[in-house]
Amino acid sequence: MDTAAEPRPGEEGFDGFRMRLPEDCLEYMLFVVGDKSASDLPSLETVRKAADQKLDQLARDYIWQRDPFRLETRSQKGLGLPYLYGTTHYGDSVEDEWLIVYLLRELSKSFPHLWIRVSDSDGEFLLIEAAKVTPKWLTPENDANRVWIHDGRLLIIPLSNPDPSHPAADSAPLSLAEAIQTIRTAPSSLIHSPLIEAEAFYRLEKYPGQITAWLHHALVTIPRKLAYILHARPKSVAPATEAFYLRDPRSLKPILSASAAPAPGSASASSPSSSATAADLIFPPIDLVTVSVRFTRVLYAQLKSQHFPPPPAWRGALRSVVEGGSSENLQRRLARLELGMKLTTGFEMLARTAHDSASRVVREVGLLLEDLAEDGGDRALPSDEEIQGWEGVEREDDDSWMDIDYRDFERELDGAAAGRRGQPGDGAGFGDAAAQADLRKIVSRFEAFLNDETAGIEGAEIDEMDRDNDSTEEESEEGSDEDEDKEVSFDEEQFARMMREMMGLPADEASGQGKAKQKAVDESAAESDEEEEEEIRKLAEQMESELRGHGALDLDPKPKTAAKSIKKKGETTSKAEQVEPQEEEEDGEGSDEEVDIDYNLAKNLLESFKSQAGMAGPAGNLLGLMGVRLPRDEEDSDDDQK
Template sequence: MPTTEEDIAWFRSTFHPIPKPALPDDCIEYSLYIISPSLDPSHDSELRLRLREVQKYATDLHRHYLKDYIWQRQGFSLELNKEDGLSFLRGQTEYGDSVEDEWAIVWLLRELTNKFNDLWVKVTDSDGEFLLIEASGTLPSWLEPDVAENRVWIHDGQLKIIKPANASRSSKRTEEKLSLSQAREIIVNEPKRLMHSISMEEEAFFRLRNYPAQISENMHHALIAIPRKLAYLLHHKPAYIAPAVEAFYLRDPIALKPLQNKENKDKLVFAPEDFVTVSVKFPRVAYAQIKSQEFPAPAVFVDAMPSGTDPKAYVRAETGMKVTCGFEMLVSDPQHQDRPAVREMKMLLDDLDSGDEVLPSETEIATWDQREDDEKWLDIGFDDLENELGGRQGQTGGKGKKTGFGDKAAQENLQRIVKQFEEFLNDDKAGPDGAGLFDEDSDNDFDDDGLDEDDEDEDDEGEDKEASFGEDEFSKMMQEMMGMPPEVMKEIMTGKLGPGAQDPANRSALRPPEVRDLDTMDDDEEAEGDADMQTFMKQMEAELRGHGALDLGSSSSAGKQKAIKDYTPEAEKQNADEDEPYELSSDDDIDNEIDVNLARNLLESLKAQAGKAGPGGNLMGMMGLRMPKDELDEDDDDDQAGPSGMRGMTGGMSRIEELK
């Protein structure tokens, strides 16, 4: 019975596709598609033939530029795949700690798009669209991480981004994700939606500025002393150094156990004997990992290490000892036995044991390359870093020697980071979400090549309309937050705070100078800001004392409470020249418990301060009250007493409870 549309609909509603697994850490994935209006995707044979040409040219590029390149974990590779009926090339490389491996792959992919004008490349890593991360300072506001999937492409050596359907400035954060089929349709049928920004592209591809010359600079050659058997392996295939260094760098006590017993010396694959000095090529990251490790010689190597009379010979022997230990752990530890490099090395070692191969002689080793690179790129001093951060790169030292921060690439990268950080700090329009505040958009929504021609009128920008409120809303909000009665809040908003407050001049004098003269303050007045603030504080203190708010320390607690209970509007009329009485509450009587709670809160605040400065101590000092004394005897344990008198706090709390 043939399958019906109902069967297909039921299948789709019942079975969901298996989600694509997330990329592992430190891994880059790249997909290459042939997209052209002249090529029918249904003609799979023609499409696969075109992809084979791309694959062959990628092999030629790799052989020409990356033949001697040592990858940290995995190398560049392309395999023919098919998904949703569409053939394409896909590769995945785990680059480990060597980020330069990732960028070498991006450079290779970019070169492929320069060769084939119908090739479109999509590249991501465990962080997502890492090209956009590099160009984060130049991105349009609508290009958020959750909508960037299938929008970022490399074509013709350029960075192309699929724009929203409405490319106006007002369309932001409303775009949905694009599927791969939708992206293909847009590339073929709507080329005007392809944005090419020069500034964005320069930032995204900044690390590729020195390629392909940078490829050779990612390697480091060093002379080290290692056993002859190990020298034979490394001469046969220098790339074995990468997994060996990683095994050393990620070692554990189980892997180190065979090296910690002198009796195991004869059982080692690479016994510490018959040393030769050879030049070994490292990835820079691997060499830095070897040099940075503090690793005392294990028991089997103690007798093989030279004396420190010749520093250069000792350094070569120490580095060789670390490399030899890494190889020993690599071939001996069971967790590495399934690695292709380990299987290859064991086959070569079996050939040596069987006599099919022989170890190199001294004469043969003398013909090998003896290259040794400068290690200045490892020298990163604090003073050099300070100079770079301060924009004083390349200054001359005290002895006429020009100083610098690492190599040239490191200096350029640091200068770029500092420059971008300074631009962000100096951006007056930057908000909590970065450049572009609320409804404000960046100019990067528009194409540098003129592809974005929409120039619609903008609404009022830069204003947070949801956070705007008038005087009534502010009064209501303050009343809710502070618990003030409506009558008191009204008097505060109308300026009737105390005697003389109706006078506009007096109200103006009570405002801080920074608020009063914000628009007209010049440099001289700013210099007097501190003095004006002291004057303002004194005026505020006098105003509070006029109402008796700061006179709590002049009488006993009972007297203070009585004074508050006896407070009436008629008494206020005798002390103020106002038309309306000043009311503390809408009620005629104030419960005594309010003051008790206030005192309890103040003492709790003082207790939390532990004798240090804080709001509770400042408030009580202004009211003329001293902090409670410590009731502990001098013979008591110091751990039970605090600088603020914790027992005094407890006693104060008990006395407050008695007032209730």
């Protein structure tokens, strides 16, 4: 987002600093827009009460992962009207987010003047859901405050000056005050696209049935005191599960240091001990009962999937289950006790800081524990007969939705639903109906992407917003090289031959034909090289003839003539002096043949070559064509001789 276009503090239009939402957090705003003199214009308090009633009607027994849905009245400078505001931290439970969206959409159907905006830490997540059908002019740089829910529909505020030729031309973000002004003055200008709406609200199709389907009931073996707390405050299972799921060594220290309680009447029971015992715990593993606890699927999975060695205080309880009683359903009883041990550990950590918690339900757990202590402790706890009278105390749901059978998964990808574990008959397929629908939608979108006939040879179309504006010249050069590489041909026969050699397979007739073809190509290349050498030789001869025609290669006989005259005058030289010219003549360096040398031409060529400093130049190229190779300079020549 281009923050440079936003007004700064002290400038006109500045409405305060925009606070960023934390991760996994949903923000929602509800505005009542209309003429204040209208008789049907509801108040914010009326809308808030209607929202609470709708929530109680749809999700009365729903367990929120962290924060529940709640609304409060707010006002903001520059808007000109108050509004209802709320945030919900949904944590790992994305269903909490979509439940709120469904609730707000249903609420908008009841109030024609109600306009609702929802966003999360990712921005306009409704547009992210509909990214495939979103118009190109709507980008993450300019979509802020443009998506609204009104009368059960999804409406979008268009750009002020859209330019079809430049989709990102109007990339300035829309402020909340500007959006409210547009809704107030020109509500008919907002765009309603059924295609975008269907994609954005796709997950809402499974509601309201998804609210109850998302809950999971499981039998757990826990202390009687904890059973009483859960019966009184069933929603406290969420913070307790999160406390166990996010446990740390410091919070576990009181639980791990407490040893098992000694048996009554034993010697260790009468003797004092400095170590902590199970009696020092708020929920000691004594007087255990088995009850049904209501979770969400996320909470149950978080508790079930955690590996947690039994603390010392719980080892006796686990041993008694293994040693005592029959072996029938032993695994089931152990699983219930292990799940209850984890849940009790979470409540143990939660209760020690209950009074300092910001959660209302956690503080209520602390108050219940105080009331139990004042009423005489265990005497106020429910009896077995009272527990059996609780509603749904023995309910246990099937948790096979946690199991993944990849054979069923493959069948779902192929579009053929089959029974679980590969057994035909029930037609359940992979997961539940919602999982199957989501899976088919993902596969259909992927297939549509692969089968997109509108895409050119360069692949999928890339919007301007996906391109990097900071590309360098090196990237441009690399791009040109890639364009050149596109023209490289592919030799299918040679590729087949290479693959056969890699796999150790014998060569076939096709490979023999490929070798013959390669041999013909090599012979043709050799002939081409010979022709090229012949052309270079002819060019060198032509240049030599031209140089001779201009006298550039005429040799000067004067130095050699002078030398011969000197030797003729020196007839009285010694014998040793006469041996030296003979050796030079044998080496070919002191031949008596007349050699004409143009010293001026040689000097100019050498100076021109030396001025090249070892780089390419006209003198070096000319000498190279004539087959003459000179060292870079005199110093290099000396080094070479050494």
